Amino acid sequence: LVADDRRNLRTMVRVCVIGAGPSGTAVLRAFKSAQEAGADIPEVVCYEKQDTWGGLWNYSWRTGLDASGQPVHNSMYRHLWSNGPKECLEFADYSFEEHFGRPIPSFPPREVLFDYITGRVERSGVKAWVSCDTAVQDCAYDAAKQQFTVTVASTKGGEERTELFDYVLCCTGHFSVPNVPEFPGLETFSGRAMHAHDFRSAEEFAGKDVLVIGTSYSAEDIASQCYKYGVKSVTLSWRTRPMAFKWPANFRTVPLLERVDGRTCHFKDGSTAEVDAIIMCTGYQHSFPFMAPDLRLRTANRLWCNSLHEGVVWPSNHRLFYLGMQDQWFTFNMFDAQAWYARDVILGRLAMPDRAEVEREWAHWRKAEDAIDDTDEARIRYQAEYVKRLHSMTDYPPFDVDAVVERFLEWEQNKHDDIMTFRDASHRSVLTGTMAPPHQTPWLTSFDDSLEGYLPPATATPEGGRCSLT
Numbered sequence: 160l161v162a163d164d165r166r167n168l169r170t171m172v173r174v175c176v177i178g179a180g181p182s183g184t185a186v187l188r189a190f191k192s193a194q195e196a197g198a199d200i201p202e203v204v205c206y207e208k209q210d211t212w213g214g215l216w217n218y219s220w221r222t223g224l225d226a227s228g229q230p231v232h233n234s235m236y237r238h239l240w241s242n243g244p245k246e247c248l249e250f251a252d253y254s255f256e257e258h259f260g261r262p263i264p265s266f267p268p269r270e271v272l273f274d275y276i277t278g279r280v281e282r283s284g285v286k287a288w289v290s291c292d293t294a295v296q297d298c299a300y301d302a303a304k305q306q307f308t309v310t311v312a313s314t315k316g317g318e319e320r321t322e323l324f325d326y327v328l329c330c331t332g333h334f335s336v337p338n339v340p341e342f343p344g345l346e347t348f349s350g351r352a353m354h355a356h357d358f359r360s361a362e363e364f365a366g367k368d369v370l371v372i373g374t375s376y377s378a379e380d381i382a383s384q385c386y387k388y389g390v391k392s393v394t395l396s397w398r399t400r401p402m403a404f405k406w407p408a409n410f411r412t413v414p415l416l417e418r419v420d421g422r423t424c425h426f427k428d429g430s431t432a433e434v435d436a437i438i439m440c441t442g443y444q445h446s447f448p449f450m451a452p453d454l455r456l457r458t459a460n461r462l463w464c465n466s467l468h469e470g471v472v473w474p475s476n477h478r479l480f481y482l483g484m485q486d487q488w489f490t491f492n493m494f495d496a497q498a499w500y501a502r503d504v505i506l507g508r509l510a511m512p513d514r515a516e517v518e519r520e521w522a523h524w525r526k527a528e529d530a531i532d533d534t535d536e537a538r539i540r541y542q543a544e545y546v547k548r549l550h551s552m553t554d555y556p557p558f559d560v561d562a563v564v565e566r567f568l569e570w571e572q573n574k575h576d577d578i579m580t581f582r583d584a585s586h587r588s589v590l591t592g593t594m595a596p597p598h599q600t601p602w603l604t605s606f607d608d609s610l611e612g613y614l615p616p617a618t619a620t621p622e623g624g625r626c627s628l629t
Contacts, residue, residue, distance in 0.1 A: 254590045307478070328480040355373075
């Protein structure tokens with residue numbers, strides 16, 4: 160830090176990071192990067208309520224309650240493969256090729272992505288900053304002392320304790336508290352009714368007639384998973400507009416469900432369907448019950464969240480940050496951009512404007528969001544401009560955001576060409592320039608989702624080429 164930027168970091172008790180998923184670990188990596196460059200950094204403490212880091216990329220068979228009796232956080236299912244090209248989410252400071260020691264295909268399964276996410280922070284040497292099996296119970300701010308009181312408890316049954324922090328970064332994500340609508344007759348439905356949050360494997364729906372409600376990423380992917388694993392039929396129910404894909408012959412698209420009578424589903428157009436299971440892919444709530452009411456983000460899932468300055472900073476308290484709260488096209492590299500920005504605010508490298516300017520800047524981005532065309536391309540380009548803005552203010556390693564946009568558009572076209580084969584396509588890395596090799600088996604007939612199955616032994620990674628959490 161230069162003299163004008165140097166702040167008495169010893170007066171900052173600690174920085175608290177809540178959550179060790181992709182956003183939380185991005186914060187750890189950002190501070191470590193500054194330290195490696197010679198900067199003084201405050202103590203960073205990260206609380207993670209799961210038993211390891213990785214956030215939603217952790218898979219658990221559990222639904223409902225976890226082993227400690229708390230609501231299960233993650234919504235991961237066993238056979239998930241990336242639904243977007245890995246080339247659109249590469250960390251600018253750590254390519255897939257660097258991690259695995261060779262190019263890999265464009266649509267990795269969950270285990271491979273988990274290995275990549277955790278590998279970067281494992282190599283960074285920040286594991287000691289993370290306290291796993293530790294849930295934040297309460298977070299409040301004392302304006303007089305300019306400190307947060309954060310109450311945490313071990314998920315293994317330990318006593319609560321309260322600690323003091325000067326800054327808090329909430330990185331818990333917004334895909335863990337499901338939005339579950341009510342439909343008349345569900346209480347007597349004799350089949351399987353569930354939210355996507357509890358979906359763990361499509362295998363249980365083989366030979367079944369399934370209704371999928373919603374038009375989100377989870378709807379399109381869970382429907383595709385069911386097809387891959389032998390569903391008898393899929394009925395897709397939409398509220399605003401149907402998904403514009405070329406679905407297989409045993410799919411049909413109908414308006415929103417109105418009511419259920421036995422196993423008969425009645426839709427708004429008067430049509431019906433007999434189903435064995437109803438899967439509600441109806442989104443998630445931004446939920447932060449551990450935050451004091453005056454610190455709690457309340458927003459819909461949109462590109463420009465309510466309240467947050469630069470999409471990150473709490474407007475009335477610039478010591479509080481929320482990361483990864485947007486509707487997301489960009490993911491890991493956007494979380495990095497947010498983490499580097501938040502870090503530099505904390506380190507005093509970036510000055511915060513006054514409240515009037517904060518409000519003007521927020522209103523400018525909200526107006527721009529409201530004005531964009533109702534197309535995926537327009538939404539992708541809007542978020543790209545946001546990512547570029549954050550990059551311009553920090554020393555995050557540069558990468559070609561516009562080239563990432565082009566990868567997104569290639570992917571979109573491939574999905575509309577064939578929703579069941581887009582994962583067989585290869586994309587070129589923006590970081591290395593390498594074209595991804597094709598996977599050895601088409602996605603529809605590839606049933607080994609393990610890291611070892613995805614990286615065959617015949618072309619195994621050289622010793623030390625990838626990291627694990629152990």
